[in-house]
Amino acid sequence: MRVLKDILYKVSLNSTIGNMDKEISEIVFDSRKVVKDSVFVAISGTIVDGHDFIDTALEKGASVIVCEVLPEKVDANTTYVQVINSASALGIMAANYYENPSSKLKIVAVTGTNGKTTTATLLYQLFVEMGYVVGLLSTVENKINDEIIPATHTTPDALSIQALLRKMVDAGCTHCFMEASSHAIVQERTSGVRLTGAIFTNISHDHLDYHGTFDEYIKAKKKLFDELPKDSFALINADDKRGMVMLQNTKATRQSFGLKYPADFKAKILTNALEGLELDINGKQVWFRMIGEFNAYNILGVMATAVLLGEDEDEVLVQLSKVQGAQGRFDKISIAGITAIVDYAHTPDALENVLKTIQGVRSGGEQVITVVGCGGNRDKTKRPIMAKIATQLSDKVILTSDNPRNEEPMAILREMEAGVNPVDFKKTMIIEDRREAIKTAGIMANKGDIILIAGKGHETYQEIKGVKYPFDDREIVKELITLLNK
Numbered sequence: 248m249r250v251l252k253d254i255l256y257k258v259s260l261n262s263t264i265g266n267m268d269k270e271i272s273e274i275v276f277d278s279r280k281v282v283k284d285s286v287f288v289a290i291s292g293t294i295v296d297g298h299d300f301i302d303t304a305l306e307k308g309a310s311v312i313v314c315e316v317l318p319e320k321v322d323a324n325t326t327y328v329q330v331i332n333s334a335s336a337l338g339i340m341a342a343n344y345y346e347n348p349s350s351k352l353k354i355v356a357v358t359g360t361n362g363k364t365t366t367a368t369l370l371y372q373l374f375v376e377m378g379y380v381v382g383l384l385s386t387v388e389n390k391i392n393d394e395i396i397p398a399t400h401t402t403p404d405a406l407s408i409q410a411l412l413r414k415m416v417d418a419g420c421t422h423c424f425m426e427a428s429s430h431a432i433v434q435e436r437t438s439g440v441r442l443t444g445a446i447f448t449n450i451s452h453d454h455l456d457y458h459g460t461f462d463e464y465i466k467a468k469k470k471l472f473d474e475l476p477k478d479s480f481a482l483i484n485a486d487d488k489r490g491m492v493m494l495q496n497t498k499a500t501r502q503s504f505g506l507k508y509p510a511d512f513k514a515k516i517l518t519n520a521l522e523g524l525e526l527d528i529n530g531k532q533v534w535f536r537m538i539g540e541f542n543a544y545n546i547l548g549v550m551a552t553a554v555l556l557g558e559d560e561d562e563v564l565v566q567l568s569k570v571q572g573a574q575g576r577f578d579k580i581s582i583a584g585i586t587a588i589v590d591y592a593h594t595p596d597a598l599e600n601v602l603k604t605i606q607g608v609r610s611g612g613e614q615v616i617t618v619v620g621c622g623g624n625r626d627k628t629k630r631p632i633m634a635k636i637a638t639q640l641s642d643k644v645i646l647t648s649d650n651p652r653n654e655e656p657m658a659i660l661r662e663m664e665a666g667v668n669p670v671d672f673k674k675t676m677i678i679e680d681r682r683e684a685i686k687t688a689g690i691m692a693n694k695g696d697i698i699l700i701a702g703k704g705h706e707t708y709q710e711i712k713g714v715k716y717p718f719d720d721r722e723i724v725k726e727l728i729t730l731l732n733k
């Protein structure tokens with residue numbers, strides 16, 4: 248049990264009604280999860296308004312209501328706390344409830360359109376290699392030391408974040424590396440998390456369905472840096488056009504990394520091959536297991552972060568050269584002389600980077616066959632662009648379903664097809680069923696060819712009309728082994 252006024256410490260209040268010394272059992276922000284003597288935080292969402300569920304929360308036993316707008320009729324036994332911003336209040340209250348775990352950890356948040364999971368996972372793996380007990384909050388999975396806690400979001404909700412950070416502290420973690428998605432930043436899921444540093448990887452086209460305009464999307468990322476404390480660091484990719492924008496209003500120490508423009512941490516690519524990357528970092532030549540220029544950025548950002556966290560650069564490079572990166576990111580599987588690459592590229596920029604990387608490392612005579620789709624109920628404007636990029640940078644393309652969610656798969660595919668130049672029609676096919684599409688690519692491929700299967704990476708399901716069916720691109724590629732060895 249906690250006392251209400253203690254968990255409201257540092258929350259911006261407008262007004263209060265009732266007893267502030269009440270003992271409360273839990274904090275909830277979903278009326279369906281209310282338990283006796285809990286605090287219900289009413290948040291206005293994208294689909295419904297939590298304020299409409301205040302009565303239901305009271306019926307189920309909530310004894311405190313935290314809201315932005317007070318109900319017209321108030322109940323005499325209930326405490327009402329009117330706040331400026333319920334979503335932000337939730338994060339701060341959750342932090343107080345779990346006794347501010349972030350003050351006992353070094354937490355670094357990674358934001359950017361692409362590279363968040365890769366960067367956070369590399370940091371996790373690096374710090375484990377260096378002997379630390381580490382936590383990770385990522386799209387693929389959450390981790391507390393070795394324990395895996397399945398992830399439902401790239402960045403969990405505010406309450407779950409604090410609960411996970413508490414578990415990390417209790418498990419002896421010293422560091423936590425986490426992704427901060429733009430949705431999470433806007434929805435204040437990271438409010439109440441005290442950061443030691445934040446990293447900006449890059450920004451390109453995505454999520455315009457949610458943010459409305461590219462400017463709003465940039466603002467969402469910038470908010471993370473605007474809110475950093477004075478004693479933290481703000482590390483940006485100096486080669487990204489919007490990198491400096493992130494630093495405009497931050498109180499944190501400004502740091503940068505890059506391959507092209509002047510930066511605090513610099514590297515040069517010496518070799519970029521299917522076997523890995525060789526980089527020159529401060530006169531030291533080091534091989535890494537990851538592939539492609541974009542991974543040179545991820546590696547450099549990780550090295551810079553480790554140094555800013557006080558680690559020795561030479562030791563960092565030795566350990567970093569051993570790590571693998573995140574699942575489903577440029578995962579190579581060899582079958583019957585064909586190289587299949589499963590990659591989570593689900594934005595135009597990521598797809599272009601991956602295909603340009605493949606173009607850069609191919610030997611010349613082989614075909615590059617790309618299987619790609621776009622998710623339903625997500626930014627529609629990226630569909631034609633991704634299809635165009637796929638056809639321009641591949642020899643053959645099969646457009647297929649990703650997670651259609653509640654949309655008609657064929658309607659998504661028609662929107663993708665609209666981006667294909669007429670000259671590229673002859674190399675483009677549409678196969679709605681993703682399993683069939685992957686199999687067809689396998690049948691079309693000859694020895695030496697490269698098949699890129701983009702968009703779903705580590706995902707182990709395909710979401711169709713509200714149902715998540717088991718589906719794993721990597722498993723389907725493995726099924727090809729029997730098919731092609733016949």
Ligand SMILES: CC(=O)N[C@H]1[C@@H](OP(=O)(O)OP(=O)(O)OC[C@H]2O[C@@H](n3ccc(=O)[nH]c3=O)[C@H](O)[C@@H]2O)O[C@H](CO)[C@@H](O)[C@@H]1O[C@H](C)C(=O)N[C@@H](C)C(=O)N[C@H](CCC(=O)O)C(=O)O
Binds near residue numbers: 297402
């Ligand atoms: C669009 C979006 O981001 N939505 C997130 C948001 O939900 P919402 O605003 O839609 O909530 P809502 O359904 O309108 O409900 C509003 C409030 O009423 C409450 N409610 C609702 C119903 C009820 O009966 N009782 C009740 O109290 C809800 O608990 C909520 O507090 O807040 C919820 C709680 O944190 C999230 O689970 C939910 O994620 C949805 C499921 C989602 O799909 N989000 C994706 C787009 C997302 O967040 N993706 C990013 C990664 C993107 C990327 O960079 O690639 C991520 O971080 O995962």
Ligand SMILES: Nc1ncnc2c1ncn2[C@@H]1O[C@H](COP(=O)(O)OP(=O)(O)OP(=O)(O)O)[C@@H](O)[C@H]1O
Binds near residue numbers: 364386426448541600
């Ligand atoms: N630094 C980078 N710049 C551009 N593209 C990248 C970069 N790092 C990875 N990618 C590409 O983007 C894909 C997604 O990478 P990753 O999962 O690390 O990004 P993310 O930001 O976590 O994505 P999400 O927002 O979906 O969680 C990779 O599979 C790869 O194709």
Ligand SMILES: N[C@H](CCC[C@H](N)C(=O)O)C(=O)O
Binds near residue numbers: 401621623702
């Ligand atoms: N975090 C991203 C992941 C997209 C992955 C892709 N496979 C899709 O389902 O669209 C999102 O929720 O938009």
Ligand SMILES: [Mg+2]
Binds near residue numbers: 363365385387401
């Ligand atoms: Mg991610």
